[in-house]
Amino acid sequence: MSLLLSSAALSLLAGVIVWIAGRRDPAESPLLTLGSLMTLLALPLLTLLPKVTLEMSALPLSDSPAASSPTIHFIALVWAGGMIFFALRILVDWGGLRQFRAESAPSKDPVIAQVLGECSSQLGLRRRVRIHVHPQALTPFVAGLFRPVIYLPECCHRWERDTLRMVLMHELGHVARHDLWTNLAARCACVVYWFNPLVWWLRSKLVTQCEFACDARVIAAGTNPGSYASALCDIAEASALPASAMAMAGRAPLRARIERVVRCRSKGHPFVVAAALFLTVSASLGLSVVRLSPAQSAISAPGIGNTGPSTLYSPEELSLRSNARAFPLD
Structure with a gap:
């Protein structure tokens, strides 16, 4: 139960921080959102750390702690059932990707191979990425995750070279930034905290920020912002994607992406991201290691946690009762 409350408080804090940062710049560094989700994932392990007990005199005492045990067991079963369900969804998505790859064919177009090599060199990407x-x-x-593949529609052979370059530069940006692993970590956080809508919102926010970051890479590589925005609109007509994939015209809001591409807004200050991350991690440590307990004086006070004779009779009456003869002789 403490883990449930701690995760709810931490996700609320993280959501507020990410929301405030997003009001300043919707494409604020995804490190803040990713750090919040990773902290939530590590929260069950942080609860194993040694506890620091703080005495609170105003804490109410429970008369029957075991009375809520069936409720706790029921909540744990529902929690575990939800985790199994959403974990199975990830496995199903991976199975769908394997089938999708089996139905595709490696590209043999020399132009695509040449543009792929140019984009990889420009990004400094040494990993081998295949085109299907x-x-x-x-x-x-x-x-x-381990053998990244860029999937293109059949119409890619009719694309202009500049359009092909923009598409490959964007998708290679996801590989260079390890966004596929980032997406997996976010989905794992949603598996553990499937009942918390704030965690799902953080994942959606993270996907959007990753798309913004890859858009910025394409523009920084010398692409005309207007041409890139036009390509986004042309490719975004279809958006049926596997949940484990990252796409140029993916789940991020298209209008917001185009507005940012055209305006070319500058990045936020790294200090703000670092400070927000420090606040989130510090809060998670505090929620994990601090344990509140009633003060000893409150426990020994009359009428609180003590129903012995000393709380029912005065000292004088106790003395008279102890000296009295239970069965006096006549």
Whole structure:
């Protein structure tokens, strides 16, 4: 029960911090959102740390602590059932990606291979990324934690070279930033705290911020913002994507992305992100290691936690009763 309350308080704090940062810049560094989700994931382990007990004189005492045990067991069962359900959804998505890859074919287009090499060199990406073409792919996306693959629709052969470069630069940006692992970590946080809408909101916010970051990389590489915004609109007509994938025209709000691309807003200050992360981590440690307990004086006070004879009779009456003869002789 303490883990449930701690996670709720921490997610509320993280949500407020991310929301405030987002009002200043919707594309604020995703490190803040990712750090909040990772802290929530580590919260069950943090509860194993040695506790620091703080005495509180105003804490109410429970008359029957064991009375709520069935309720706690029921909550634990529901929690575990939800975790199993959402974990199975991740496995189903991975199975769908494996089937999707089996139905696709490696690209043999020399132009695509050349542009891929140019974009990889420009990003300093040394990992090998494959290009597959799928007949049913509606929009380009990248998937694969250990062997990333960029999936392109069949119409990619008719794209102009600049459009192809923008698409590959964006998808390679996800690989260079390890956004696929970031997405997996966020989904794991949603598995553990599936009942908390704030955690789902943080994951959605993180996906949006990752898309903003990759858009910024494409613009920084010399792409014309207007041309890139036009390409986003053309490719975003279809958006049926696996949950484990990252795409150029993915789940992030398209209008917000286009507005940011056109305006080319500057990045936020790293100090703000670091300070917010420090506050979130400090709060999680405080919620994990601090344990409140009633003060000893409150426990020994008359009428609180003590129903012995000393609280029912005065000292004089106790003395008379102890000296009295229970069965006097006549």
